[in-house]
Amino acid sequence: MADDQDDSEFRMHLINSDISHLCSDVSRYRIDQELLKNDDDAAVTITAGAGGVDSCDWTMMLYKMYKRWSTSKTMKCKLGKRHTSFASVLVYPLSRHTFSQTGNYTKAIPEGECKSERSQIQNRATCMELLQARLKGLEREKERQQRSDERKRLPDNGWGSQVRSYVLNPYQMVKDARSGHSSTQAEAVLAGDIDDFLISNIEHRII
Numbered sequence: 001m002a003d004d005q006d007d008s009e010f011r012m013h014l015i016n017s018d019i020s021h022l023c024s025d026v027s028r029y030r031i032d033q034e035l036l037k038n039d040d041d042a043a044v045t046i047t048a049g050a051g052g053v054d055s056c057d058w059t060m061m062l063y064k065m066y067k068r069w070s071t072s073k074t075m076k077c078k079l080g081k082r083h084t085s086f087a088s089v090l091v092y093p094l095s096r097h098t099f100s101q102t103g104n105y106t107k108a109i110p111e112g113e114c115k116s117e118r119s120q121i122q123n124r125a126t127c128m129e130l131l132q133a134r135l136k137g138l139e140r141e142k143e144r145q146q147r148s149d150e151r152k153r154l155p156d157n158g159w160g161s162q163v164r165s166y167v168l169n170p171y172q173m174v175k176d177a178r179s180g181h182s183s184t185q186a187e188a189v190l191a192g193d194i195d196d197f198l199i200s201n202i203e204h205r206i207i
Contacts, residue, residue: 027195031073034202043080061190068192164197166190179204 048055070077167173172186181200
């Protein structure tokens with residue numbers, strides 16, 4: 001009788017272990033599928049909030065957490081510098097003219113004209129290169145403005161506006177205020193084990 005009970009407990013242990021591994025595999029699969037929806041690069045900005053030196057130290061801890069997570073996902077991660085720049089870009093209609101006596105030129109109204117080459121095709125290509133560069137500049141300016149607008153909509157970087165709280169002492173607790181998911185393994189979370197938080201946010205369509 002005792003042997004049967006021990007055998008049942010052992011089988012139950014194996015079943016629970018298999019279930020745990022399957023859940024882990026499913027979690028990784030769900031995250032991978034979510035990440036595959038967009039394979040573009042991303043910039044992560046971590047800004048120190050209220051708290052002085054302690055806040056700066058905490059910012060570095062968060063940076064290490066996200067770096068370890070990205071490394072575990074075989075993603076390339078590098079620390080950059082923050083630069084703030086402004087640009088003004090104007091784009092005008094393109095007008096093409098061909099003259100038999102005065103030569104060929106392509107003109108961006110009222111920006112100017114391009115007639116540095118004797119060939120109409122060469123002039124047109126040169127002008128289009130300039131306009132494409134300016135269009136790319138305009139697109140970058142739009143993206144910069146969008147990021148600026150998004151930052152303005154963010155809550156204040158201080159007490160009472162946090163979306164995820166970390167308690168390290170006297171007990172350990174990490175809790176996401178958006179999805180309600182929590183973990184008592186704060187050290188593991190700071191070491192990059194944040195998959196469960198990502199999954200909970202994916203389920204709530206927060207990220």
